[in-house]
Amino acid sequence: MKVKELSLPGLLLVEPKRFGDHRGYFVESWNKVRYEKVGISSAFVQDNLSFSKKGVLRGLHFQQKQPQGKLVTVLQGEVFDVAVDIRLGSPAFGQWEAVSLSGENGHQLYVPEGMAHGFCIVSDEALFAYKCTDFYHPESEHTLLWNDPDIGIAWPLASPALSEKDAKGLPLRALTPSMLPAYSK
Numbered sequence: 579m580k581v582k583e584l585s586l587p588g589l590l591l592v593e594p595k596r597f598g599d600h601r602g603y604f605v606e607s608w609n610k611v612r613y614e615k616v617g618i619s620s621a622f623v624q625d626n627l628s629f630s631k632k633g634v635l636r637g638l639h640f641q642q643k644q645p646q647g648k649l650v651t652v653l654q655g656e657v658f659d660v661a662v663d664i665r666l667g668s669p670a671f672g673q674w675e676a677v678s679l680s681g682e683n684g685h686q687l688y689v690p691e692g693m694a695h696g697f698c699i700v701s702d703e704a705l706f707a708y709k710c711t712d713f714y715h716p717e718s719e720h721t722l723l724w725n726d727p728d729i730g731i732a733w734p735l736a737s738p739a740l741s742e743k744d745a746k747g748l749p750l751r752a753l754t755p756s757m758l759p760a761y762s763k
Contacts, residue, residue: 581616584677586663586670587761588690590617591677592649596684605684607651608709618688620647622709630699630706635724635738637696638662638747643718645691645759647711655704656680657697658734662722664750665692665761672750674731681705692759694722698738720757721747 580593592613596603606612613619628636638660640646650659659679663670679685680701689695691711724740725731726749 579612579616584675586661586673586675586693587668587763588688589661589663589675589693590688592616592618592686592688594684594686607686608649618649620649620691620711622649622711624710624713626708626710628706628708630704631739632699632702633735633739635696635698635733635735635740635744637744638694638722638724639696640664640692640694640720640722640759641712641715641718642720642757642759644712644715646714647691648689648695648708649686650679650689650695650697650706650708651684651686652679652681653705653707654681655699655701656682657704657706658700659687659697660695660731660733661687661689662694662729662731662750664694664722664753664758666755666758668761671761672729674729676731692761696724696744698733698735700734720753722753723747723749726750
């Protein structure tokens with residue numbers, strides 16, 4: 579597999595090797611030993627699936643007390659996937675990075691603990707899968723405003739379909755230090 583370090587500390591684009599022929603393909607989507615060798619040594623405790631239709635935007639979510647690292651991929655369809663570094667003390671605080679994940683390219687994105695994460699669906703439908711390093715903890719979950727002008731994410735949609743929670747996200751400047759996760763190397 580190929581691994582590319584992206585601009586935010588700890589954010590990795592993973593391209594697992596696919597073995598295919600006229601019948602289809604096989605891919606090893608997770609192997610603890612192999613992923614540890616490329617710097618993803620997190621212990622995953624929960625797997626999630628999300629199905630969405632075109633124009634849906636989910637995020638930007640994060641947990642302060644039990645930050646979740648995520649290894650995300652798209653099984654079917656295509657998404658514009660975004661991570662925002664909101665970790666106090668990070669040299670990239672307030673910066674974002676986006677990648678295209680699709681069932682066709684088979685890429686994975688490792689989003690380290692403490693980053694805000696979200697995605698929007700650019701295909702007709704998408705099946706999004708992710709492994710998490712900690713359990714969902716609603717008491718410490720927050721939502722960063724998807725279109726915070728101070729961050730300036732270049733989403734491919736002007737008017738996405740949002741949940742009530744995501745529509746009420748807070749801009750980064752409104753998040754107090756006690757709401758933000760800490761950066762650690």
